[in-house]
Amino acid sequence: MLEPKRPSAATQVHRQSFAVHYDYPVYFTRDVFDPANLCLRHALARLEGNKRHRVAVFIDEGVALACPRLPSRIARYAEHHADAMAMAGDVVVVPGGEAVKNQHDCVEHMLKDLSARRIDRQSYAIAIGGGAMLDAAGFAAAIFHRGVRHVRCPTTVLAQNDSGVGVKNAINAFGFKNLLGTFAPPFAVINDAAFLETLSERDKRGGLAEGVKVALIRDADFFAWLERNGTALARFDPHGIDELVRRCAGLHMRQIAHGGDPFENGSARPLDFGHWSAHKLETLTRHALRHGEAVAIGIALDARYSVFSGLLPEAEGDRVHRLLVQLGFRLWDDALDLRDERGRRRVLAGLAEFQEHLGGELTVTLIAGLGRGVEVHAMDEALVERAVQWLKTRASPQTLP
Numbered sequence: 060m061l062e063p064k065r066p067s068a069a070t071q072v073h074r075q076s077f078a079v080h081y082d083y084p085v086y087f088t089r090d091v092f093d094p095a096n097l098c099l100r101h102a103l104a105r106l107e108g109n110k111r112h113r114v115a116v117f118i119d120e121g122v123a124l125a126c127p128r129l130p131s132r133i134a135r136y137a138e139h140h141a142d143a144m145a146m147a148g149d150v151v152v153v154p155g156g157e158a159v160k161n162q163h164d165c166v167e168h169m170l171k172d173l174s175a176r177r178i179d180r181q182s183y184a185i186a187i188g189g190g191a192m193l194d195a196a197g198f199a200a201a202i203f204h205r206g207v208r209h210v211r212c213p214t215t216v217l218a219q220n221d222s223g224v225g226v227k228n229a230i231n232a233f234g235f236k237n238l239l240g241t242f243a244p245p246f247a248v249i250n251d252a253a254f255l256e257t258l259s260e261r262d263k264r265g266g267l268a269e270g271v272k273v274a275l276i277r278d279a280d281f282f283a284w285l286e287r288n289g290t291a292l293a294r295f296d297p298h299g300i301d302e303l304v305r306r307c308a309g310l311h312m313r314q315i316a317h318g319g320d321p322f323e324n325g326s327a328r329p330l331d332f333g334h335w336s337a338h339k340l341e342t343l344t345r346h347a348l349r350h351g352e353a354v355a356i357g358i359a360l361d362a363r364y365s366v367f368s369g370l371l372p373e374a375e376g377d378r379v380h381r382l383l384v385q386l387g388f389r390l391w392d393d394a395l396d397l398r399d400e401r402g403r404r405r406v407l408a409g410l411a412e413f414q415e416h417l418g419g420e421l422t423v424t425l426i427a428g429l430g431r432g433v434e435v436h437a438m439d440e441a442l443v444e445r446a447v448q449w450l451k452t453r454a455s456p457q458t459l460p
């Protein structure tokens with residue numbers, strides 16, 4: 060074999076190397092726009108204390124409809140703290156839900172709004188909304204002036220315990236979920252428990268799935284806590300939800316900070332346990348299935364696959380399934396039965412798309428115990444088939460809760 064040529068004598072290589080440190084607060088609070096609540100004020104002023112910080116505020120339409128007084132409360136908050144902040148124009152309402160990630164003119168509108176408000180790299184884009192709206196607003200904030208300061212106020216269980224505390228954003232494109240996006244840590248995150256009160260039951264439940272996910276890969280005690288509190292969580296007991304959000308957010312933050320790969324340069328992505336099929340199911344159902352609902356199915360599928368492949372004791376696999384059912388998830392969708400022109404289940408294409416998204420070798424997280432994620436580099440299609448069949452049998456009306 061030919062040796063690769065060394066650079067010639069005329070070639071010089073200068074090594075460039077530096078590290079960038081990220082550090083952002085995640086507040087857990089209530090009533091963020093009560094003038095007596097100082098979280099936002101502190102967040103804005105955490106680098107330059109004696110300054111009026113300019114802020115552009117974007118609100119998810121679903122939140123604006125559920126809290127019609129929110130824009131006036133934000134304006135009142137800004138007036139009360141006028142020495143520390145100034146509104147750069149009125150608040151802007153943007154579509155919520157997956158639509159905001161599918162319709163690219165939403166991002167363009169936000170960019171125009173940032174431009175019209177003369178937001179610079181030391182002023183702020185504040186986004187208040189669900190995971191989808193935060194993804195789109197975060198993307199706009201990350202590319203405007205190559206990145207302006209971004210404060211997130213997540214308003215769903217899922218956004219507060221998972222997406223909102225993380226470092227990525229994305230929109231969907233060309234039929235693929237999250238195809239366009241950046242890694243861009245927020246300037247601050249403010250989780251306000253009061254926002255969760257107006258959420259639909261469906262969206263409250265969706266966020267529980269990410270709690271089960273992170274417990275299964277990282278924290279057996281948290282899994283046991285979920286089991287003990289399953290009934291209260293299924294009723295959306297606010298104390299239960301509050302603890303779930305904090306524990307789940309904490310585990311996500313720990314993984315990002317200490318997992319060794321915050322910007323996902325490697326091929327593994329443990330926090331995406333259950334997601335290879337979930338993302339595909341979301342696309343196959345044209346987002347009729349919400350992210351959390353799809354993740355619950357994805358977890359059930361990969362947990363059963365873990366049992367069938369000999370990694371997970373069956374009794375533990377049964378506990379995973381029982382908990383998801385207890386939390387009220389339907390662990391089947393007919394999209395699992397869709398087939399391509401060659402008769403192959405279309406959901407299986409999710410594996411190749413997952414690999415392509417991460418790059419490199421296929422790496423899927425499975426579980427070898429409750430709280431113990433493990434990585435595998437191949438999935439046996441016959442076992443996936445068995446796991447899908449198993450879910451289908453279990454989802455028949457007789458076995459629903």
Ligand SMILES: NC(=O)c1ccc[n+]([C@@H]2O[C@H](COP(=O)([O-])OP(=O)(O)OC[C@H]3O[C@@H](n4cnc5c(N)ncnc54)[C@H](O)[C@@H]3O)[C@@H](O)[C@H]2O)c1
Pocket residue numbers: 119120121122125154155156157160188189190191192194214215216217218221222223225226227228229237254255256257258259262265266350351
């Ligand atoms: N960036 C990441 O790391 C990451 C991680 C996980 C998920 N996500 C993304 O998050 C999205 C899902 O987010 P989600 O589960 O928060 O749902 P969502 O953002 O789709 O919101 C669901 C619905 O609830 C409405 N809503 C939001 N807050 C409300 C409130 N307080 N009261 C009433 N209605 C409210 C929205 O308008 C929307 O109609 C998906 O696109 C997923 O890909 C991103």
Ligand SMILES: [Zn+2]
Pocket residue numbers: 221269334350354
């Ligand atoms: Zn997810």
